Amino acid sequence: MARTAGSHSDITGPRIREAALRLFAQHGYAAVSMRQIAKEVGVQAGALYNYTPDKQSLLFDLLKGHMDDLLTARAALKKPDTPEDRLETFTRFHIGFHLDRPEAVFISYMELRNLTAENFKIIEDLRGAYESELEDILRDGREQGVFHVADTKITTLAIIAMLTGVNTWYRSGGRLSQEEVETIYWDMVRKAVT
Amino acid sequence: MARTAGSHSDITGPRIREAALRLFAQHGYAAVSMRQIAKEVGVQAGALYNYTPDKQSLLFDLLKGHMDDLLTARAALKKPDTPEDRLETFTRFHIGFHLDRPEAVFISYMELRNLTAENFKIIEDLRGAYESELEDILRDGREQGVFHVADTKITTLAIIAMLTGVNTWYRSGGRLSQEEVETIYWDMVRKAVT
Numbered sequence: 001m002a003r004t005a006g007s008h009s010d011i012t013g014p015r016i017r018e019a020a021l022r023l024f025a026q027h028g029y030a031a032v033s034m035r036q037i038a039k040e041v042g043v044q045a046g047a048l049y050n051y052t053p054d055k056q057s058l059l060f061d062l063l064k065g066h067m068d069d070l071l072t073a074r075a076a077l078k079k080p081d082t083p084e085d086r087l088e089t090f091t092r093f094h095i096g097f098h099l100d101r102p103e104a105v106f107i108s109y110m111e112l113r114n115l116t117a118e119n120f121k122i123i124e125d126l127r128g129a130y131e132s133e134l135e136d137i138l139r140d141g142r143e144q145g146v147f148h149v150a151d152t153k154i155t156t157l158a159i160i161a162m163l164t165g166v167n168t169w170y171r172s173g174g175r176l177s178q179e180e181v182e183t184i185y186w187d188m189v190r191k192a193v194t
Numbered sequence: 195m196a197r198t199a200g201s202h203s204d205i206t207g208p209r210i211r212e213a214a215l216r217l218f219a220q221h222g223y224a225a226v227s228m229r230q231i232a233k234e235v236g237v238q239a240g241a242l243y244n245y246t247p248d249k250q251s252l253l254f255d256l257l258k259g260h261m262d263d264l265l266t267a268r269a270a271l272k273k274p275d276t277p278e279d280r281l282e283t284f285t286r287f288h289i290g291f292h293l294d295r296p297e298a299v300f301i302s303y304m305e306l307r308n309l310t311a312e313n314f315k316i317i318e319d320l321r322g323a324y325e326s327e328l329e330d331i332l333r334d335g336r337e338q339g340v341f342h343v344a345d346t347k348i349t350t351l352a353i354i355a356m357l358t359g360v361n362t363w364y365r366s367g368g369r370l371s372q373e374e375v376e377t378i379y380w381d382m383v384r385k386a387v388t
Contacts, residue, residue, distance in 0.1 A: 026307070027224045028222035028223070028224045028225060028304075029222070030221045030222045030224065030225030031222060031224030031225045110222075110304050113220070150378050150381060151370075151378055154370075154375070154378050154379075155378075155382065157359060157362075157363055158356050158359060158379060158382055159356075160359075161355055161356050161358070161359025161362070162352050162353075162355050162356040162359070164355070165351060165352060165354075165355025165356070165359075168351075168355070169351055176345075176348075181348070184344050184345055184348050184349075185348075185352065187344060188349065188352055188386040188387075189386075191385050191386050191387075191388070192382040192383075192385050192386040193382075193385075194385070
């Protein structure tokens with residue numbers, strides 16, 4: 001009996017996504033062909049099309065998968081009571097989640113320009129949902145008088161840019177442990193909003 | 195009399211750099227050919243090679259030109275006396291300089307991976323020189339007891355990531371003026387280090 005499309009996809013799908021992620025991160029989406037991705041996986045180019053209709057779908061799956069993972073991991077976290085504790089949890093979570101997936105983070109920033117307008121909108125909405133979680137913490141803290149933030153939206157974007165920036169320089173085994181880095185950033189974030 | 199190479203370069207050079215910058219920012223370095231750049235400028239592909247030996251040199255010129263401009267503009271600024279005033283000047287300068295050149299900033303982050311090792315080292319050293327200016331301010335402030343910073347190197351990288359992040363969302367004519375944005379960021383930076 002021939003392999004079914006289902007069982008084929010189950011095995012090949014993750015390998016295709018991994019190969020596409022690696023190649024997009026290394027060379028950029030526009031420079032990578034479906035043929036190169038197939039070669040990296042070790043299948044015929046035609047076999048790729050059993051799994052994904054085109055390169056755009058592959059890019060979108062990677063970026064959407066990254067955002068889905070982020071929101072799922074965030075939803076699974078315990079939520080402390082106070083705005084300050086919630087902000088610390090958010091800060092440490094954001095750094096750890098992003099350090100664990102450097103290539104996905106890299107293409108999520110680099111390749112937004114290569115999404116179709118429709119796909120871009122979906123990713124932007126997911127980002128908005130994530131940013132809202134941080135903005136809610138800042139707003140609650142401001143209402144309770146523990147945070148002093150002129151503009152919760154801009155402070156949200158500033159904190160996220162600062163925390164994601166860790167990915168550009170942190171190497172495990174370097175001068176500081178991840179825990180120490182998280183603590184230094186948490187100290188800056190806490191002071192910036194109080 | 196035939197045009198000299200000198201006069202030809204004087205006119206065509208800036209147009210080639212502009213076209214390369216625009217195309218690299220839009221499609222990514224790896225996806226853009228010398229032929230496309232020539233077409234965008236409106237010259238034969240061969241004419242490009244009078245100006246630049248190859249695409250790598252063109253990318254390097256753009257990234258190095260951006261860093262040279264940054265360091266020159268920074269050096270031309272008045273230097274206030276106190277660490278706090280110097281930090282405010284740095285903060286406002288960094289935001290303004292980067293908002294003025296979105297494409298150069300974009301490729302300076304995106305295309306580092308496409309530089310040769312030798313070219314990468316030169317750009318990294320220039321970045322290091324710029325980062326040192328901020329770190330010196332933080333160190334002086336700490337020595338004078340006005341800043342409380344656990345790690346001046348990491349705080350430098352955190353502040354630069356936060357400030358450069360403005361480029362990802364700011365649009366002139368939006369809800370806030372550049373001056374208002376600078377003031378909000380300066381407030382966060384000031385609080386984060388004191």
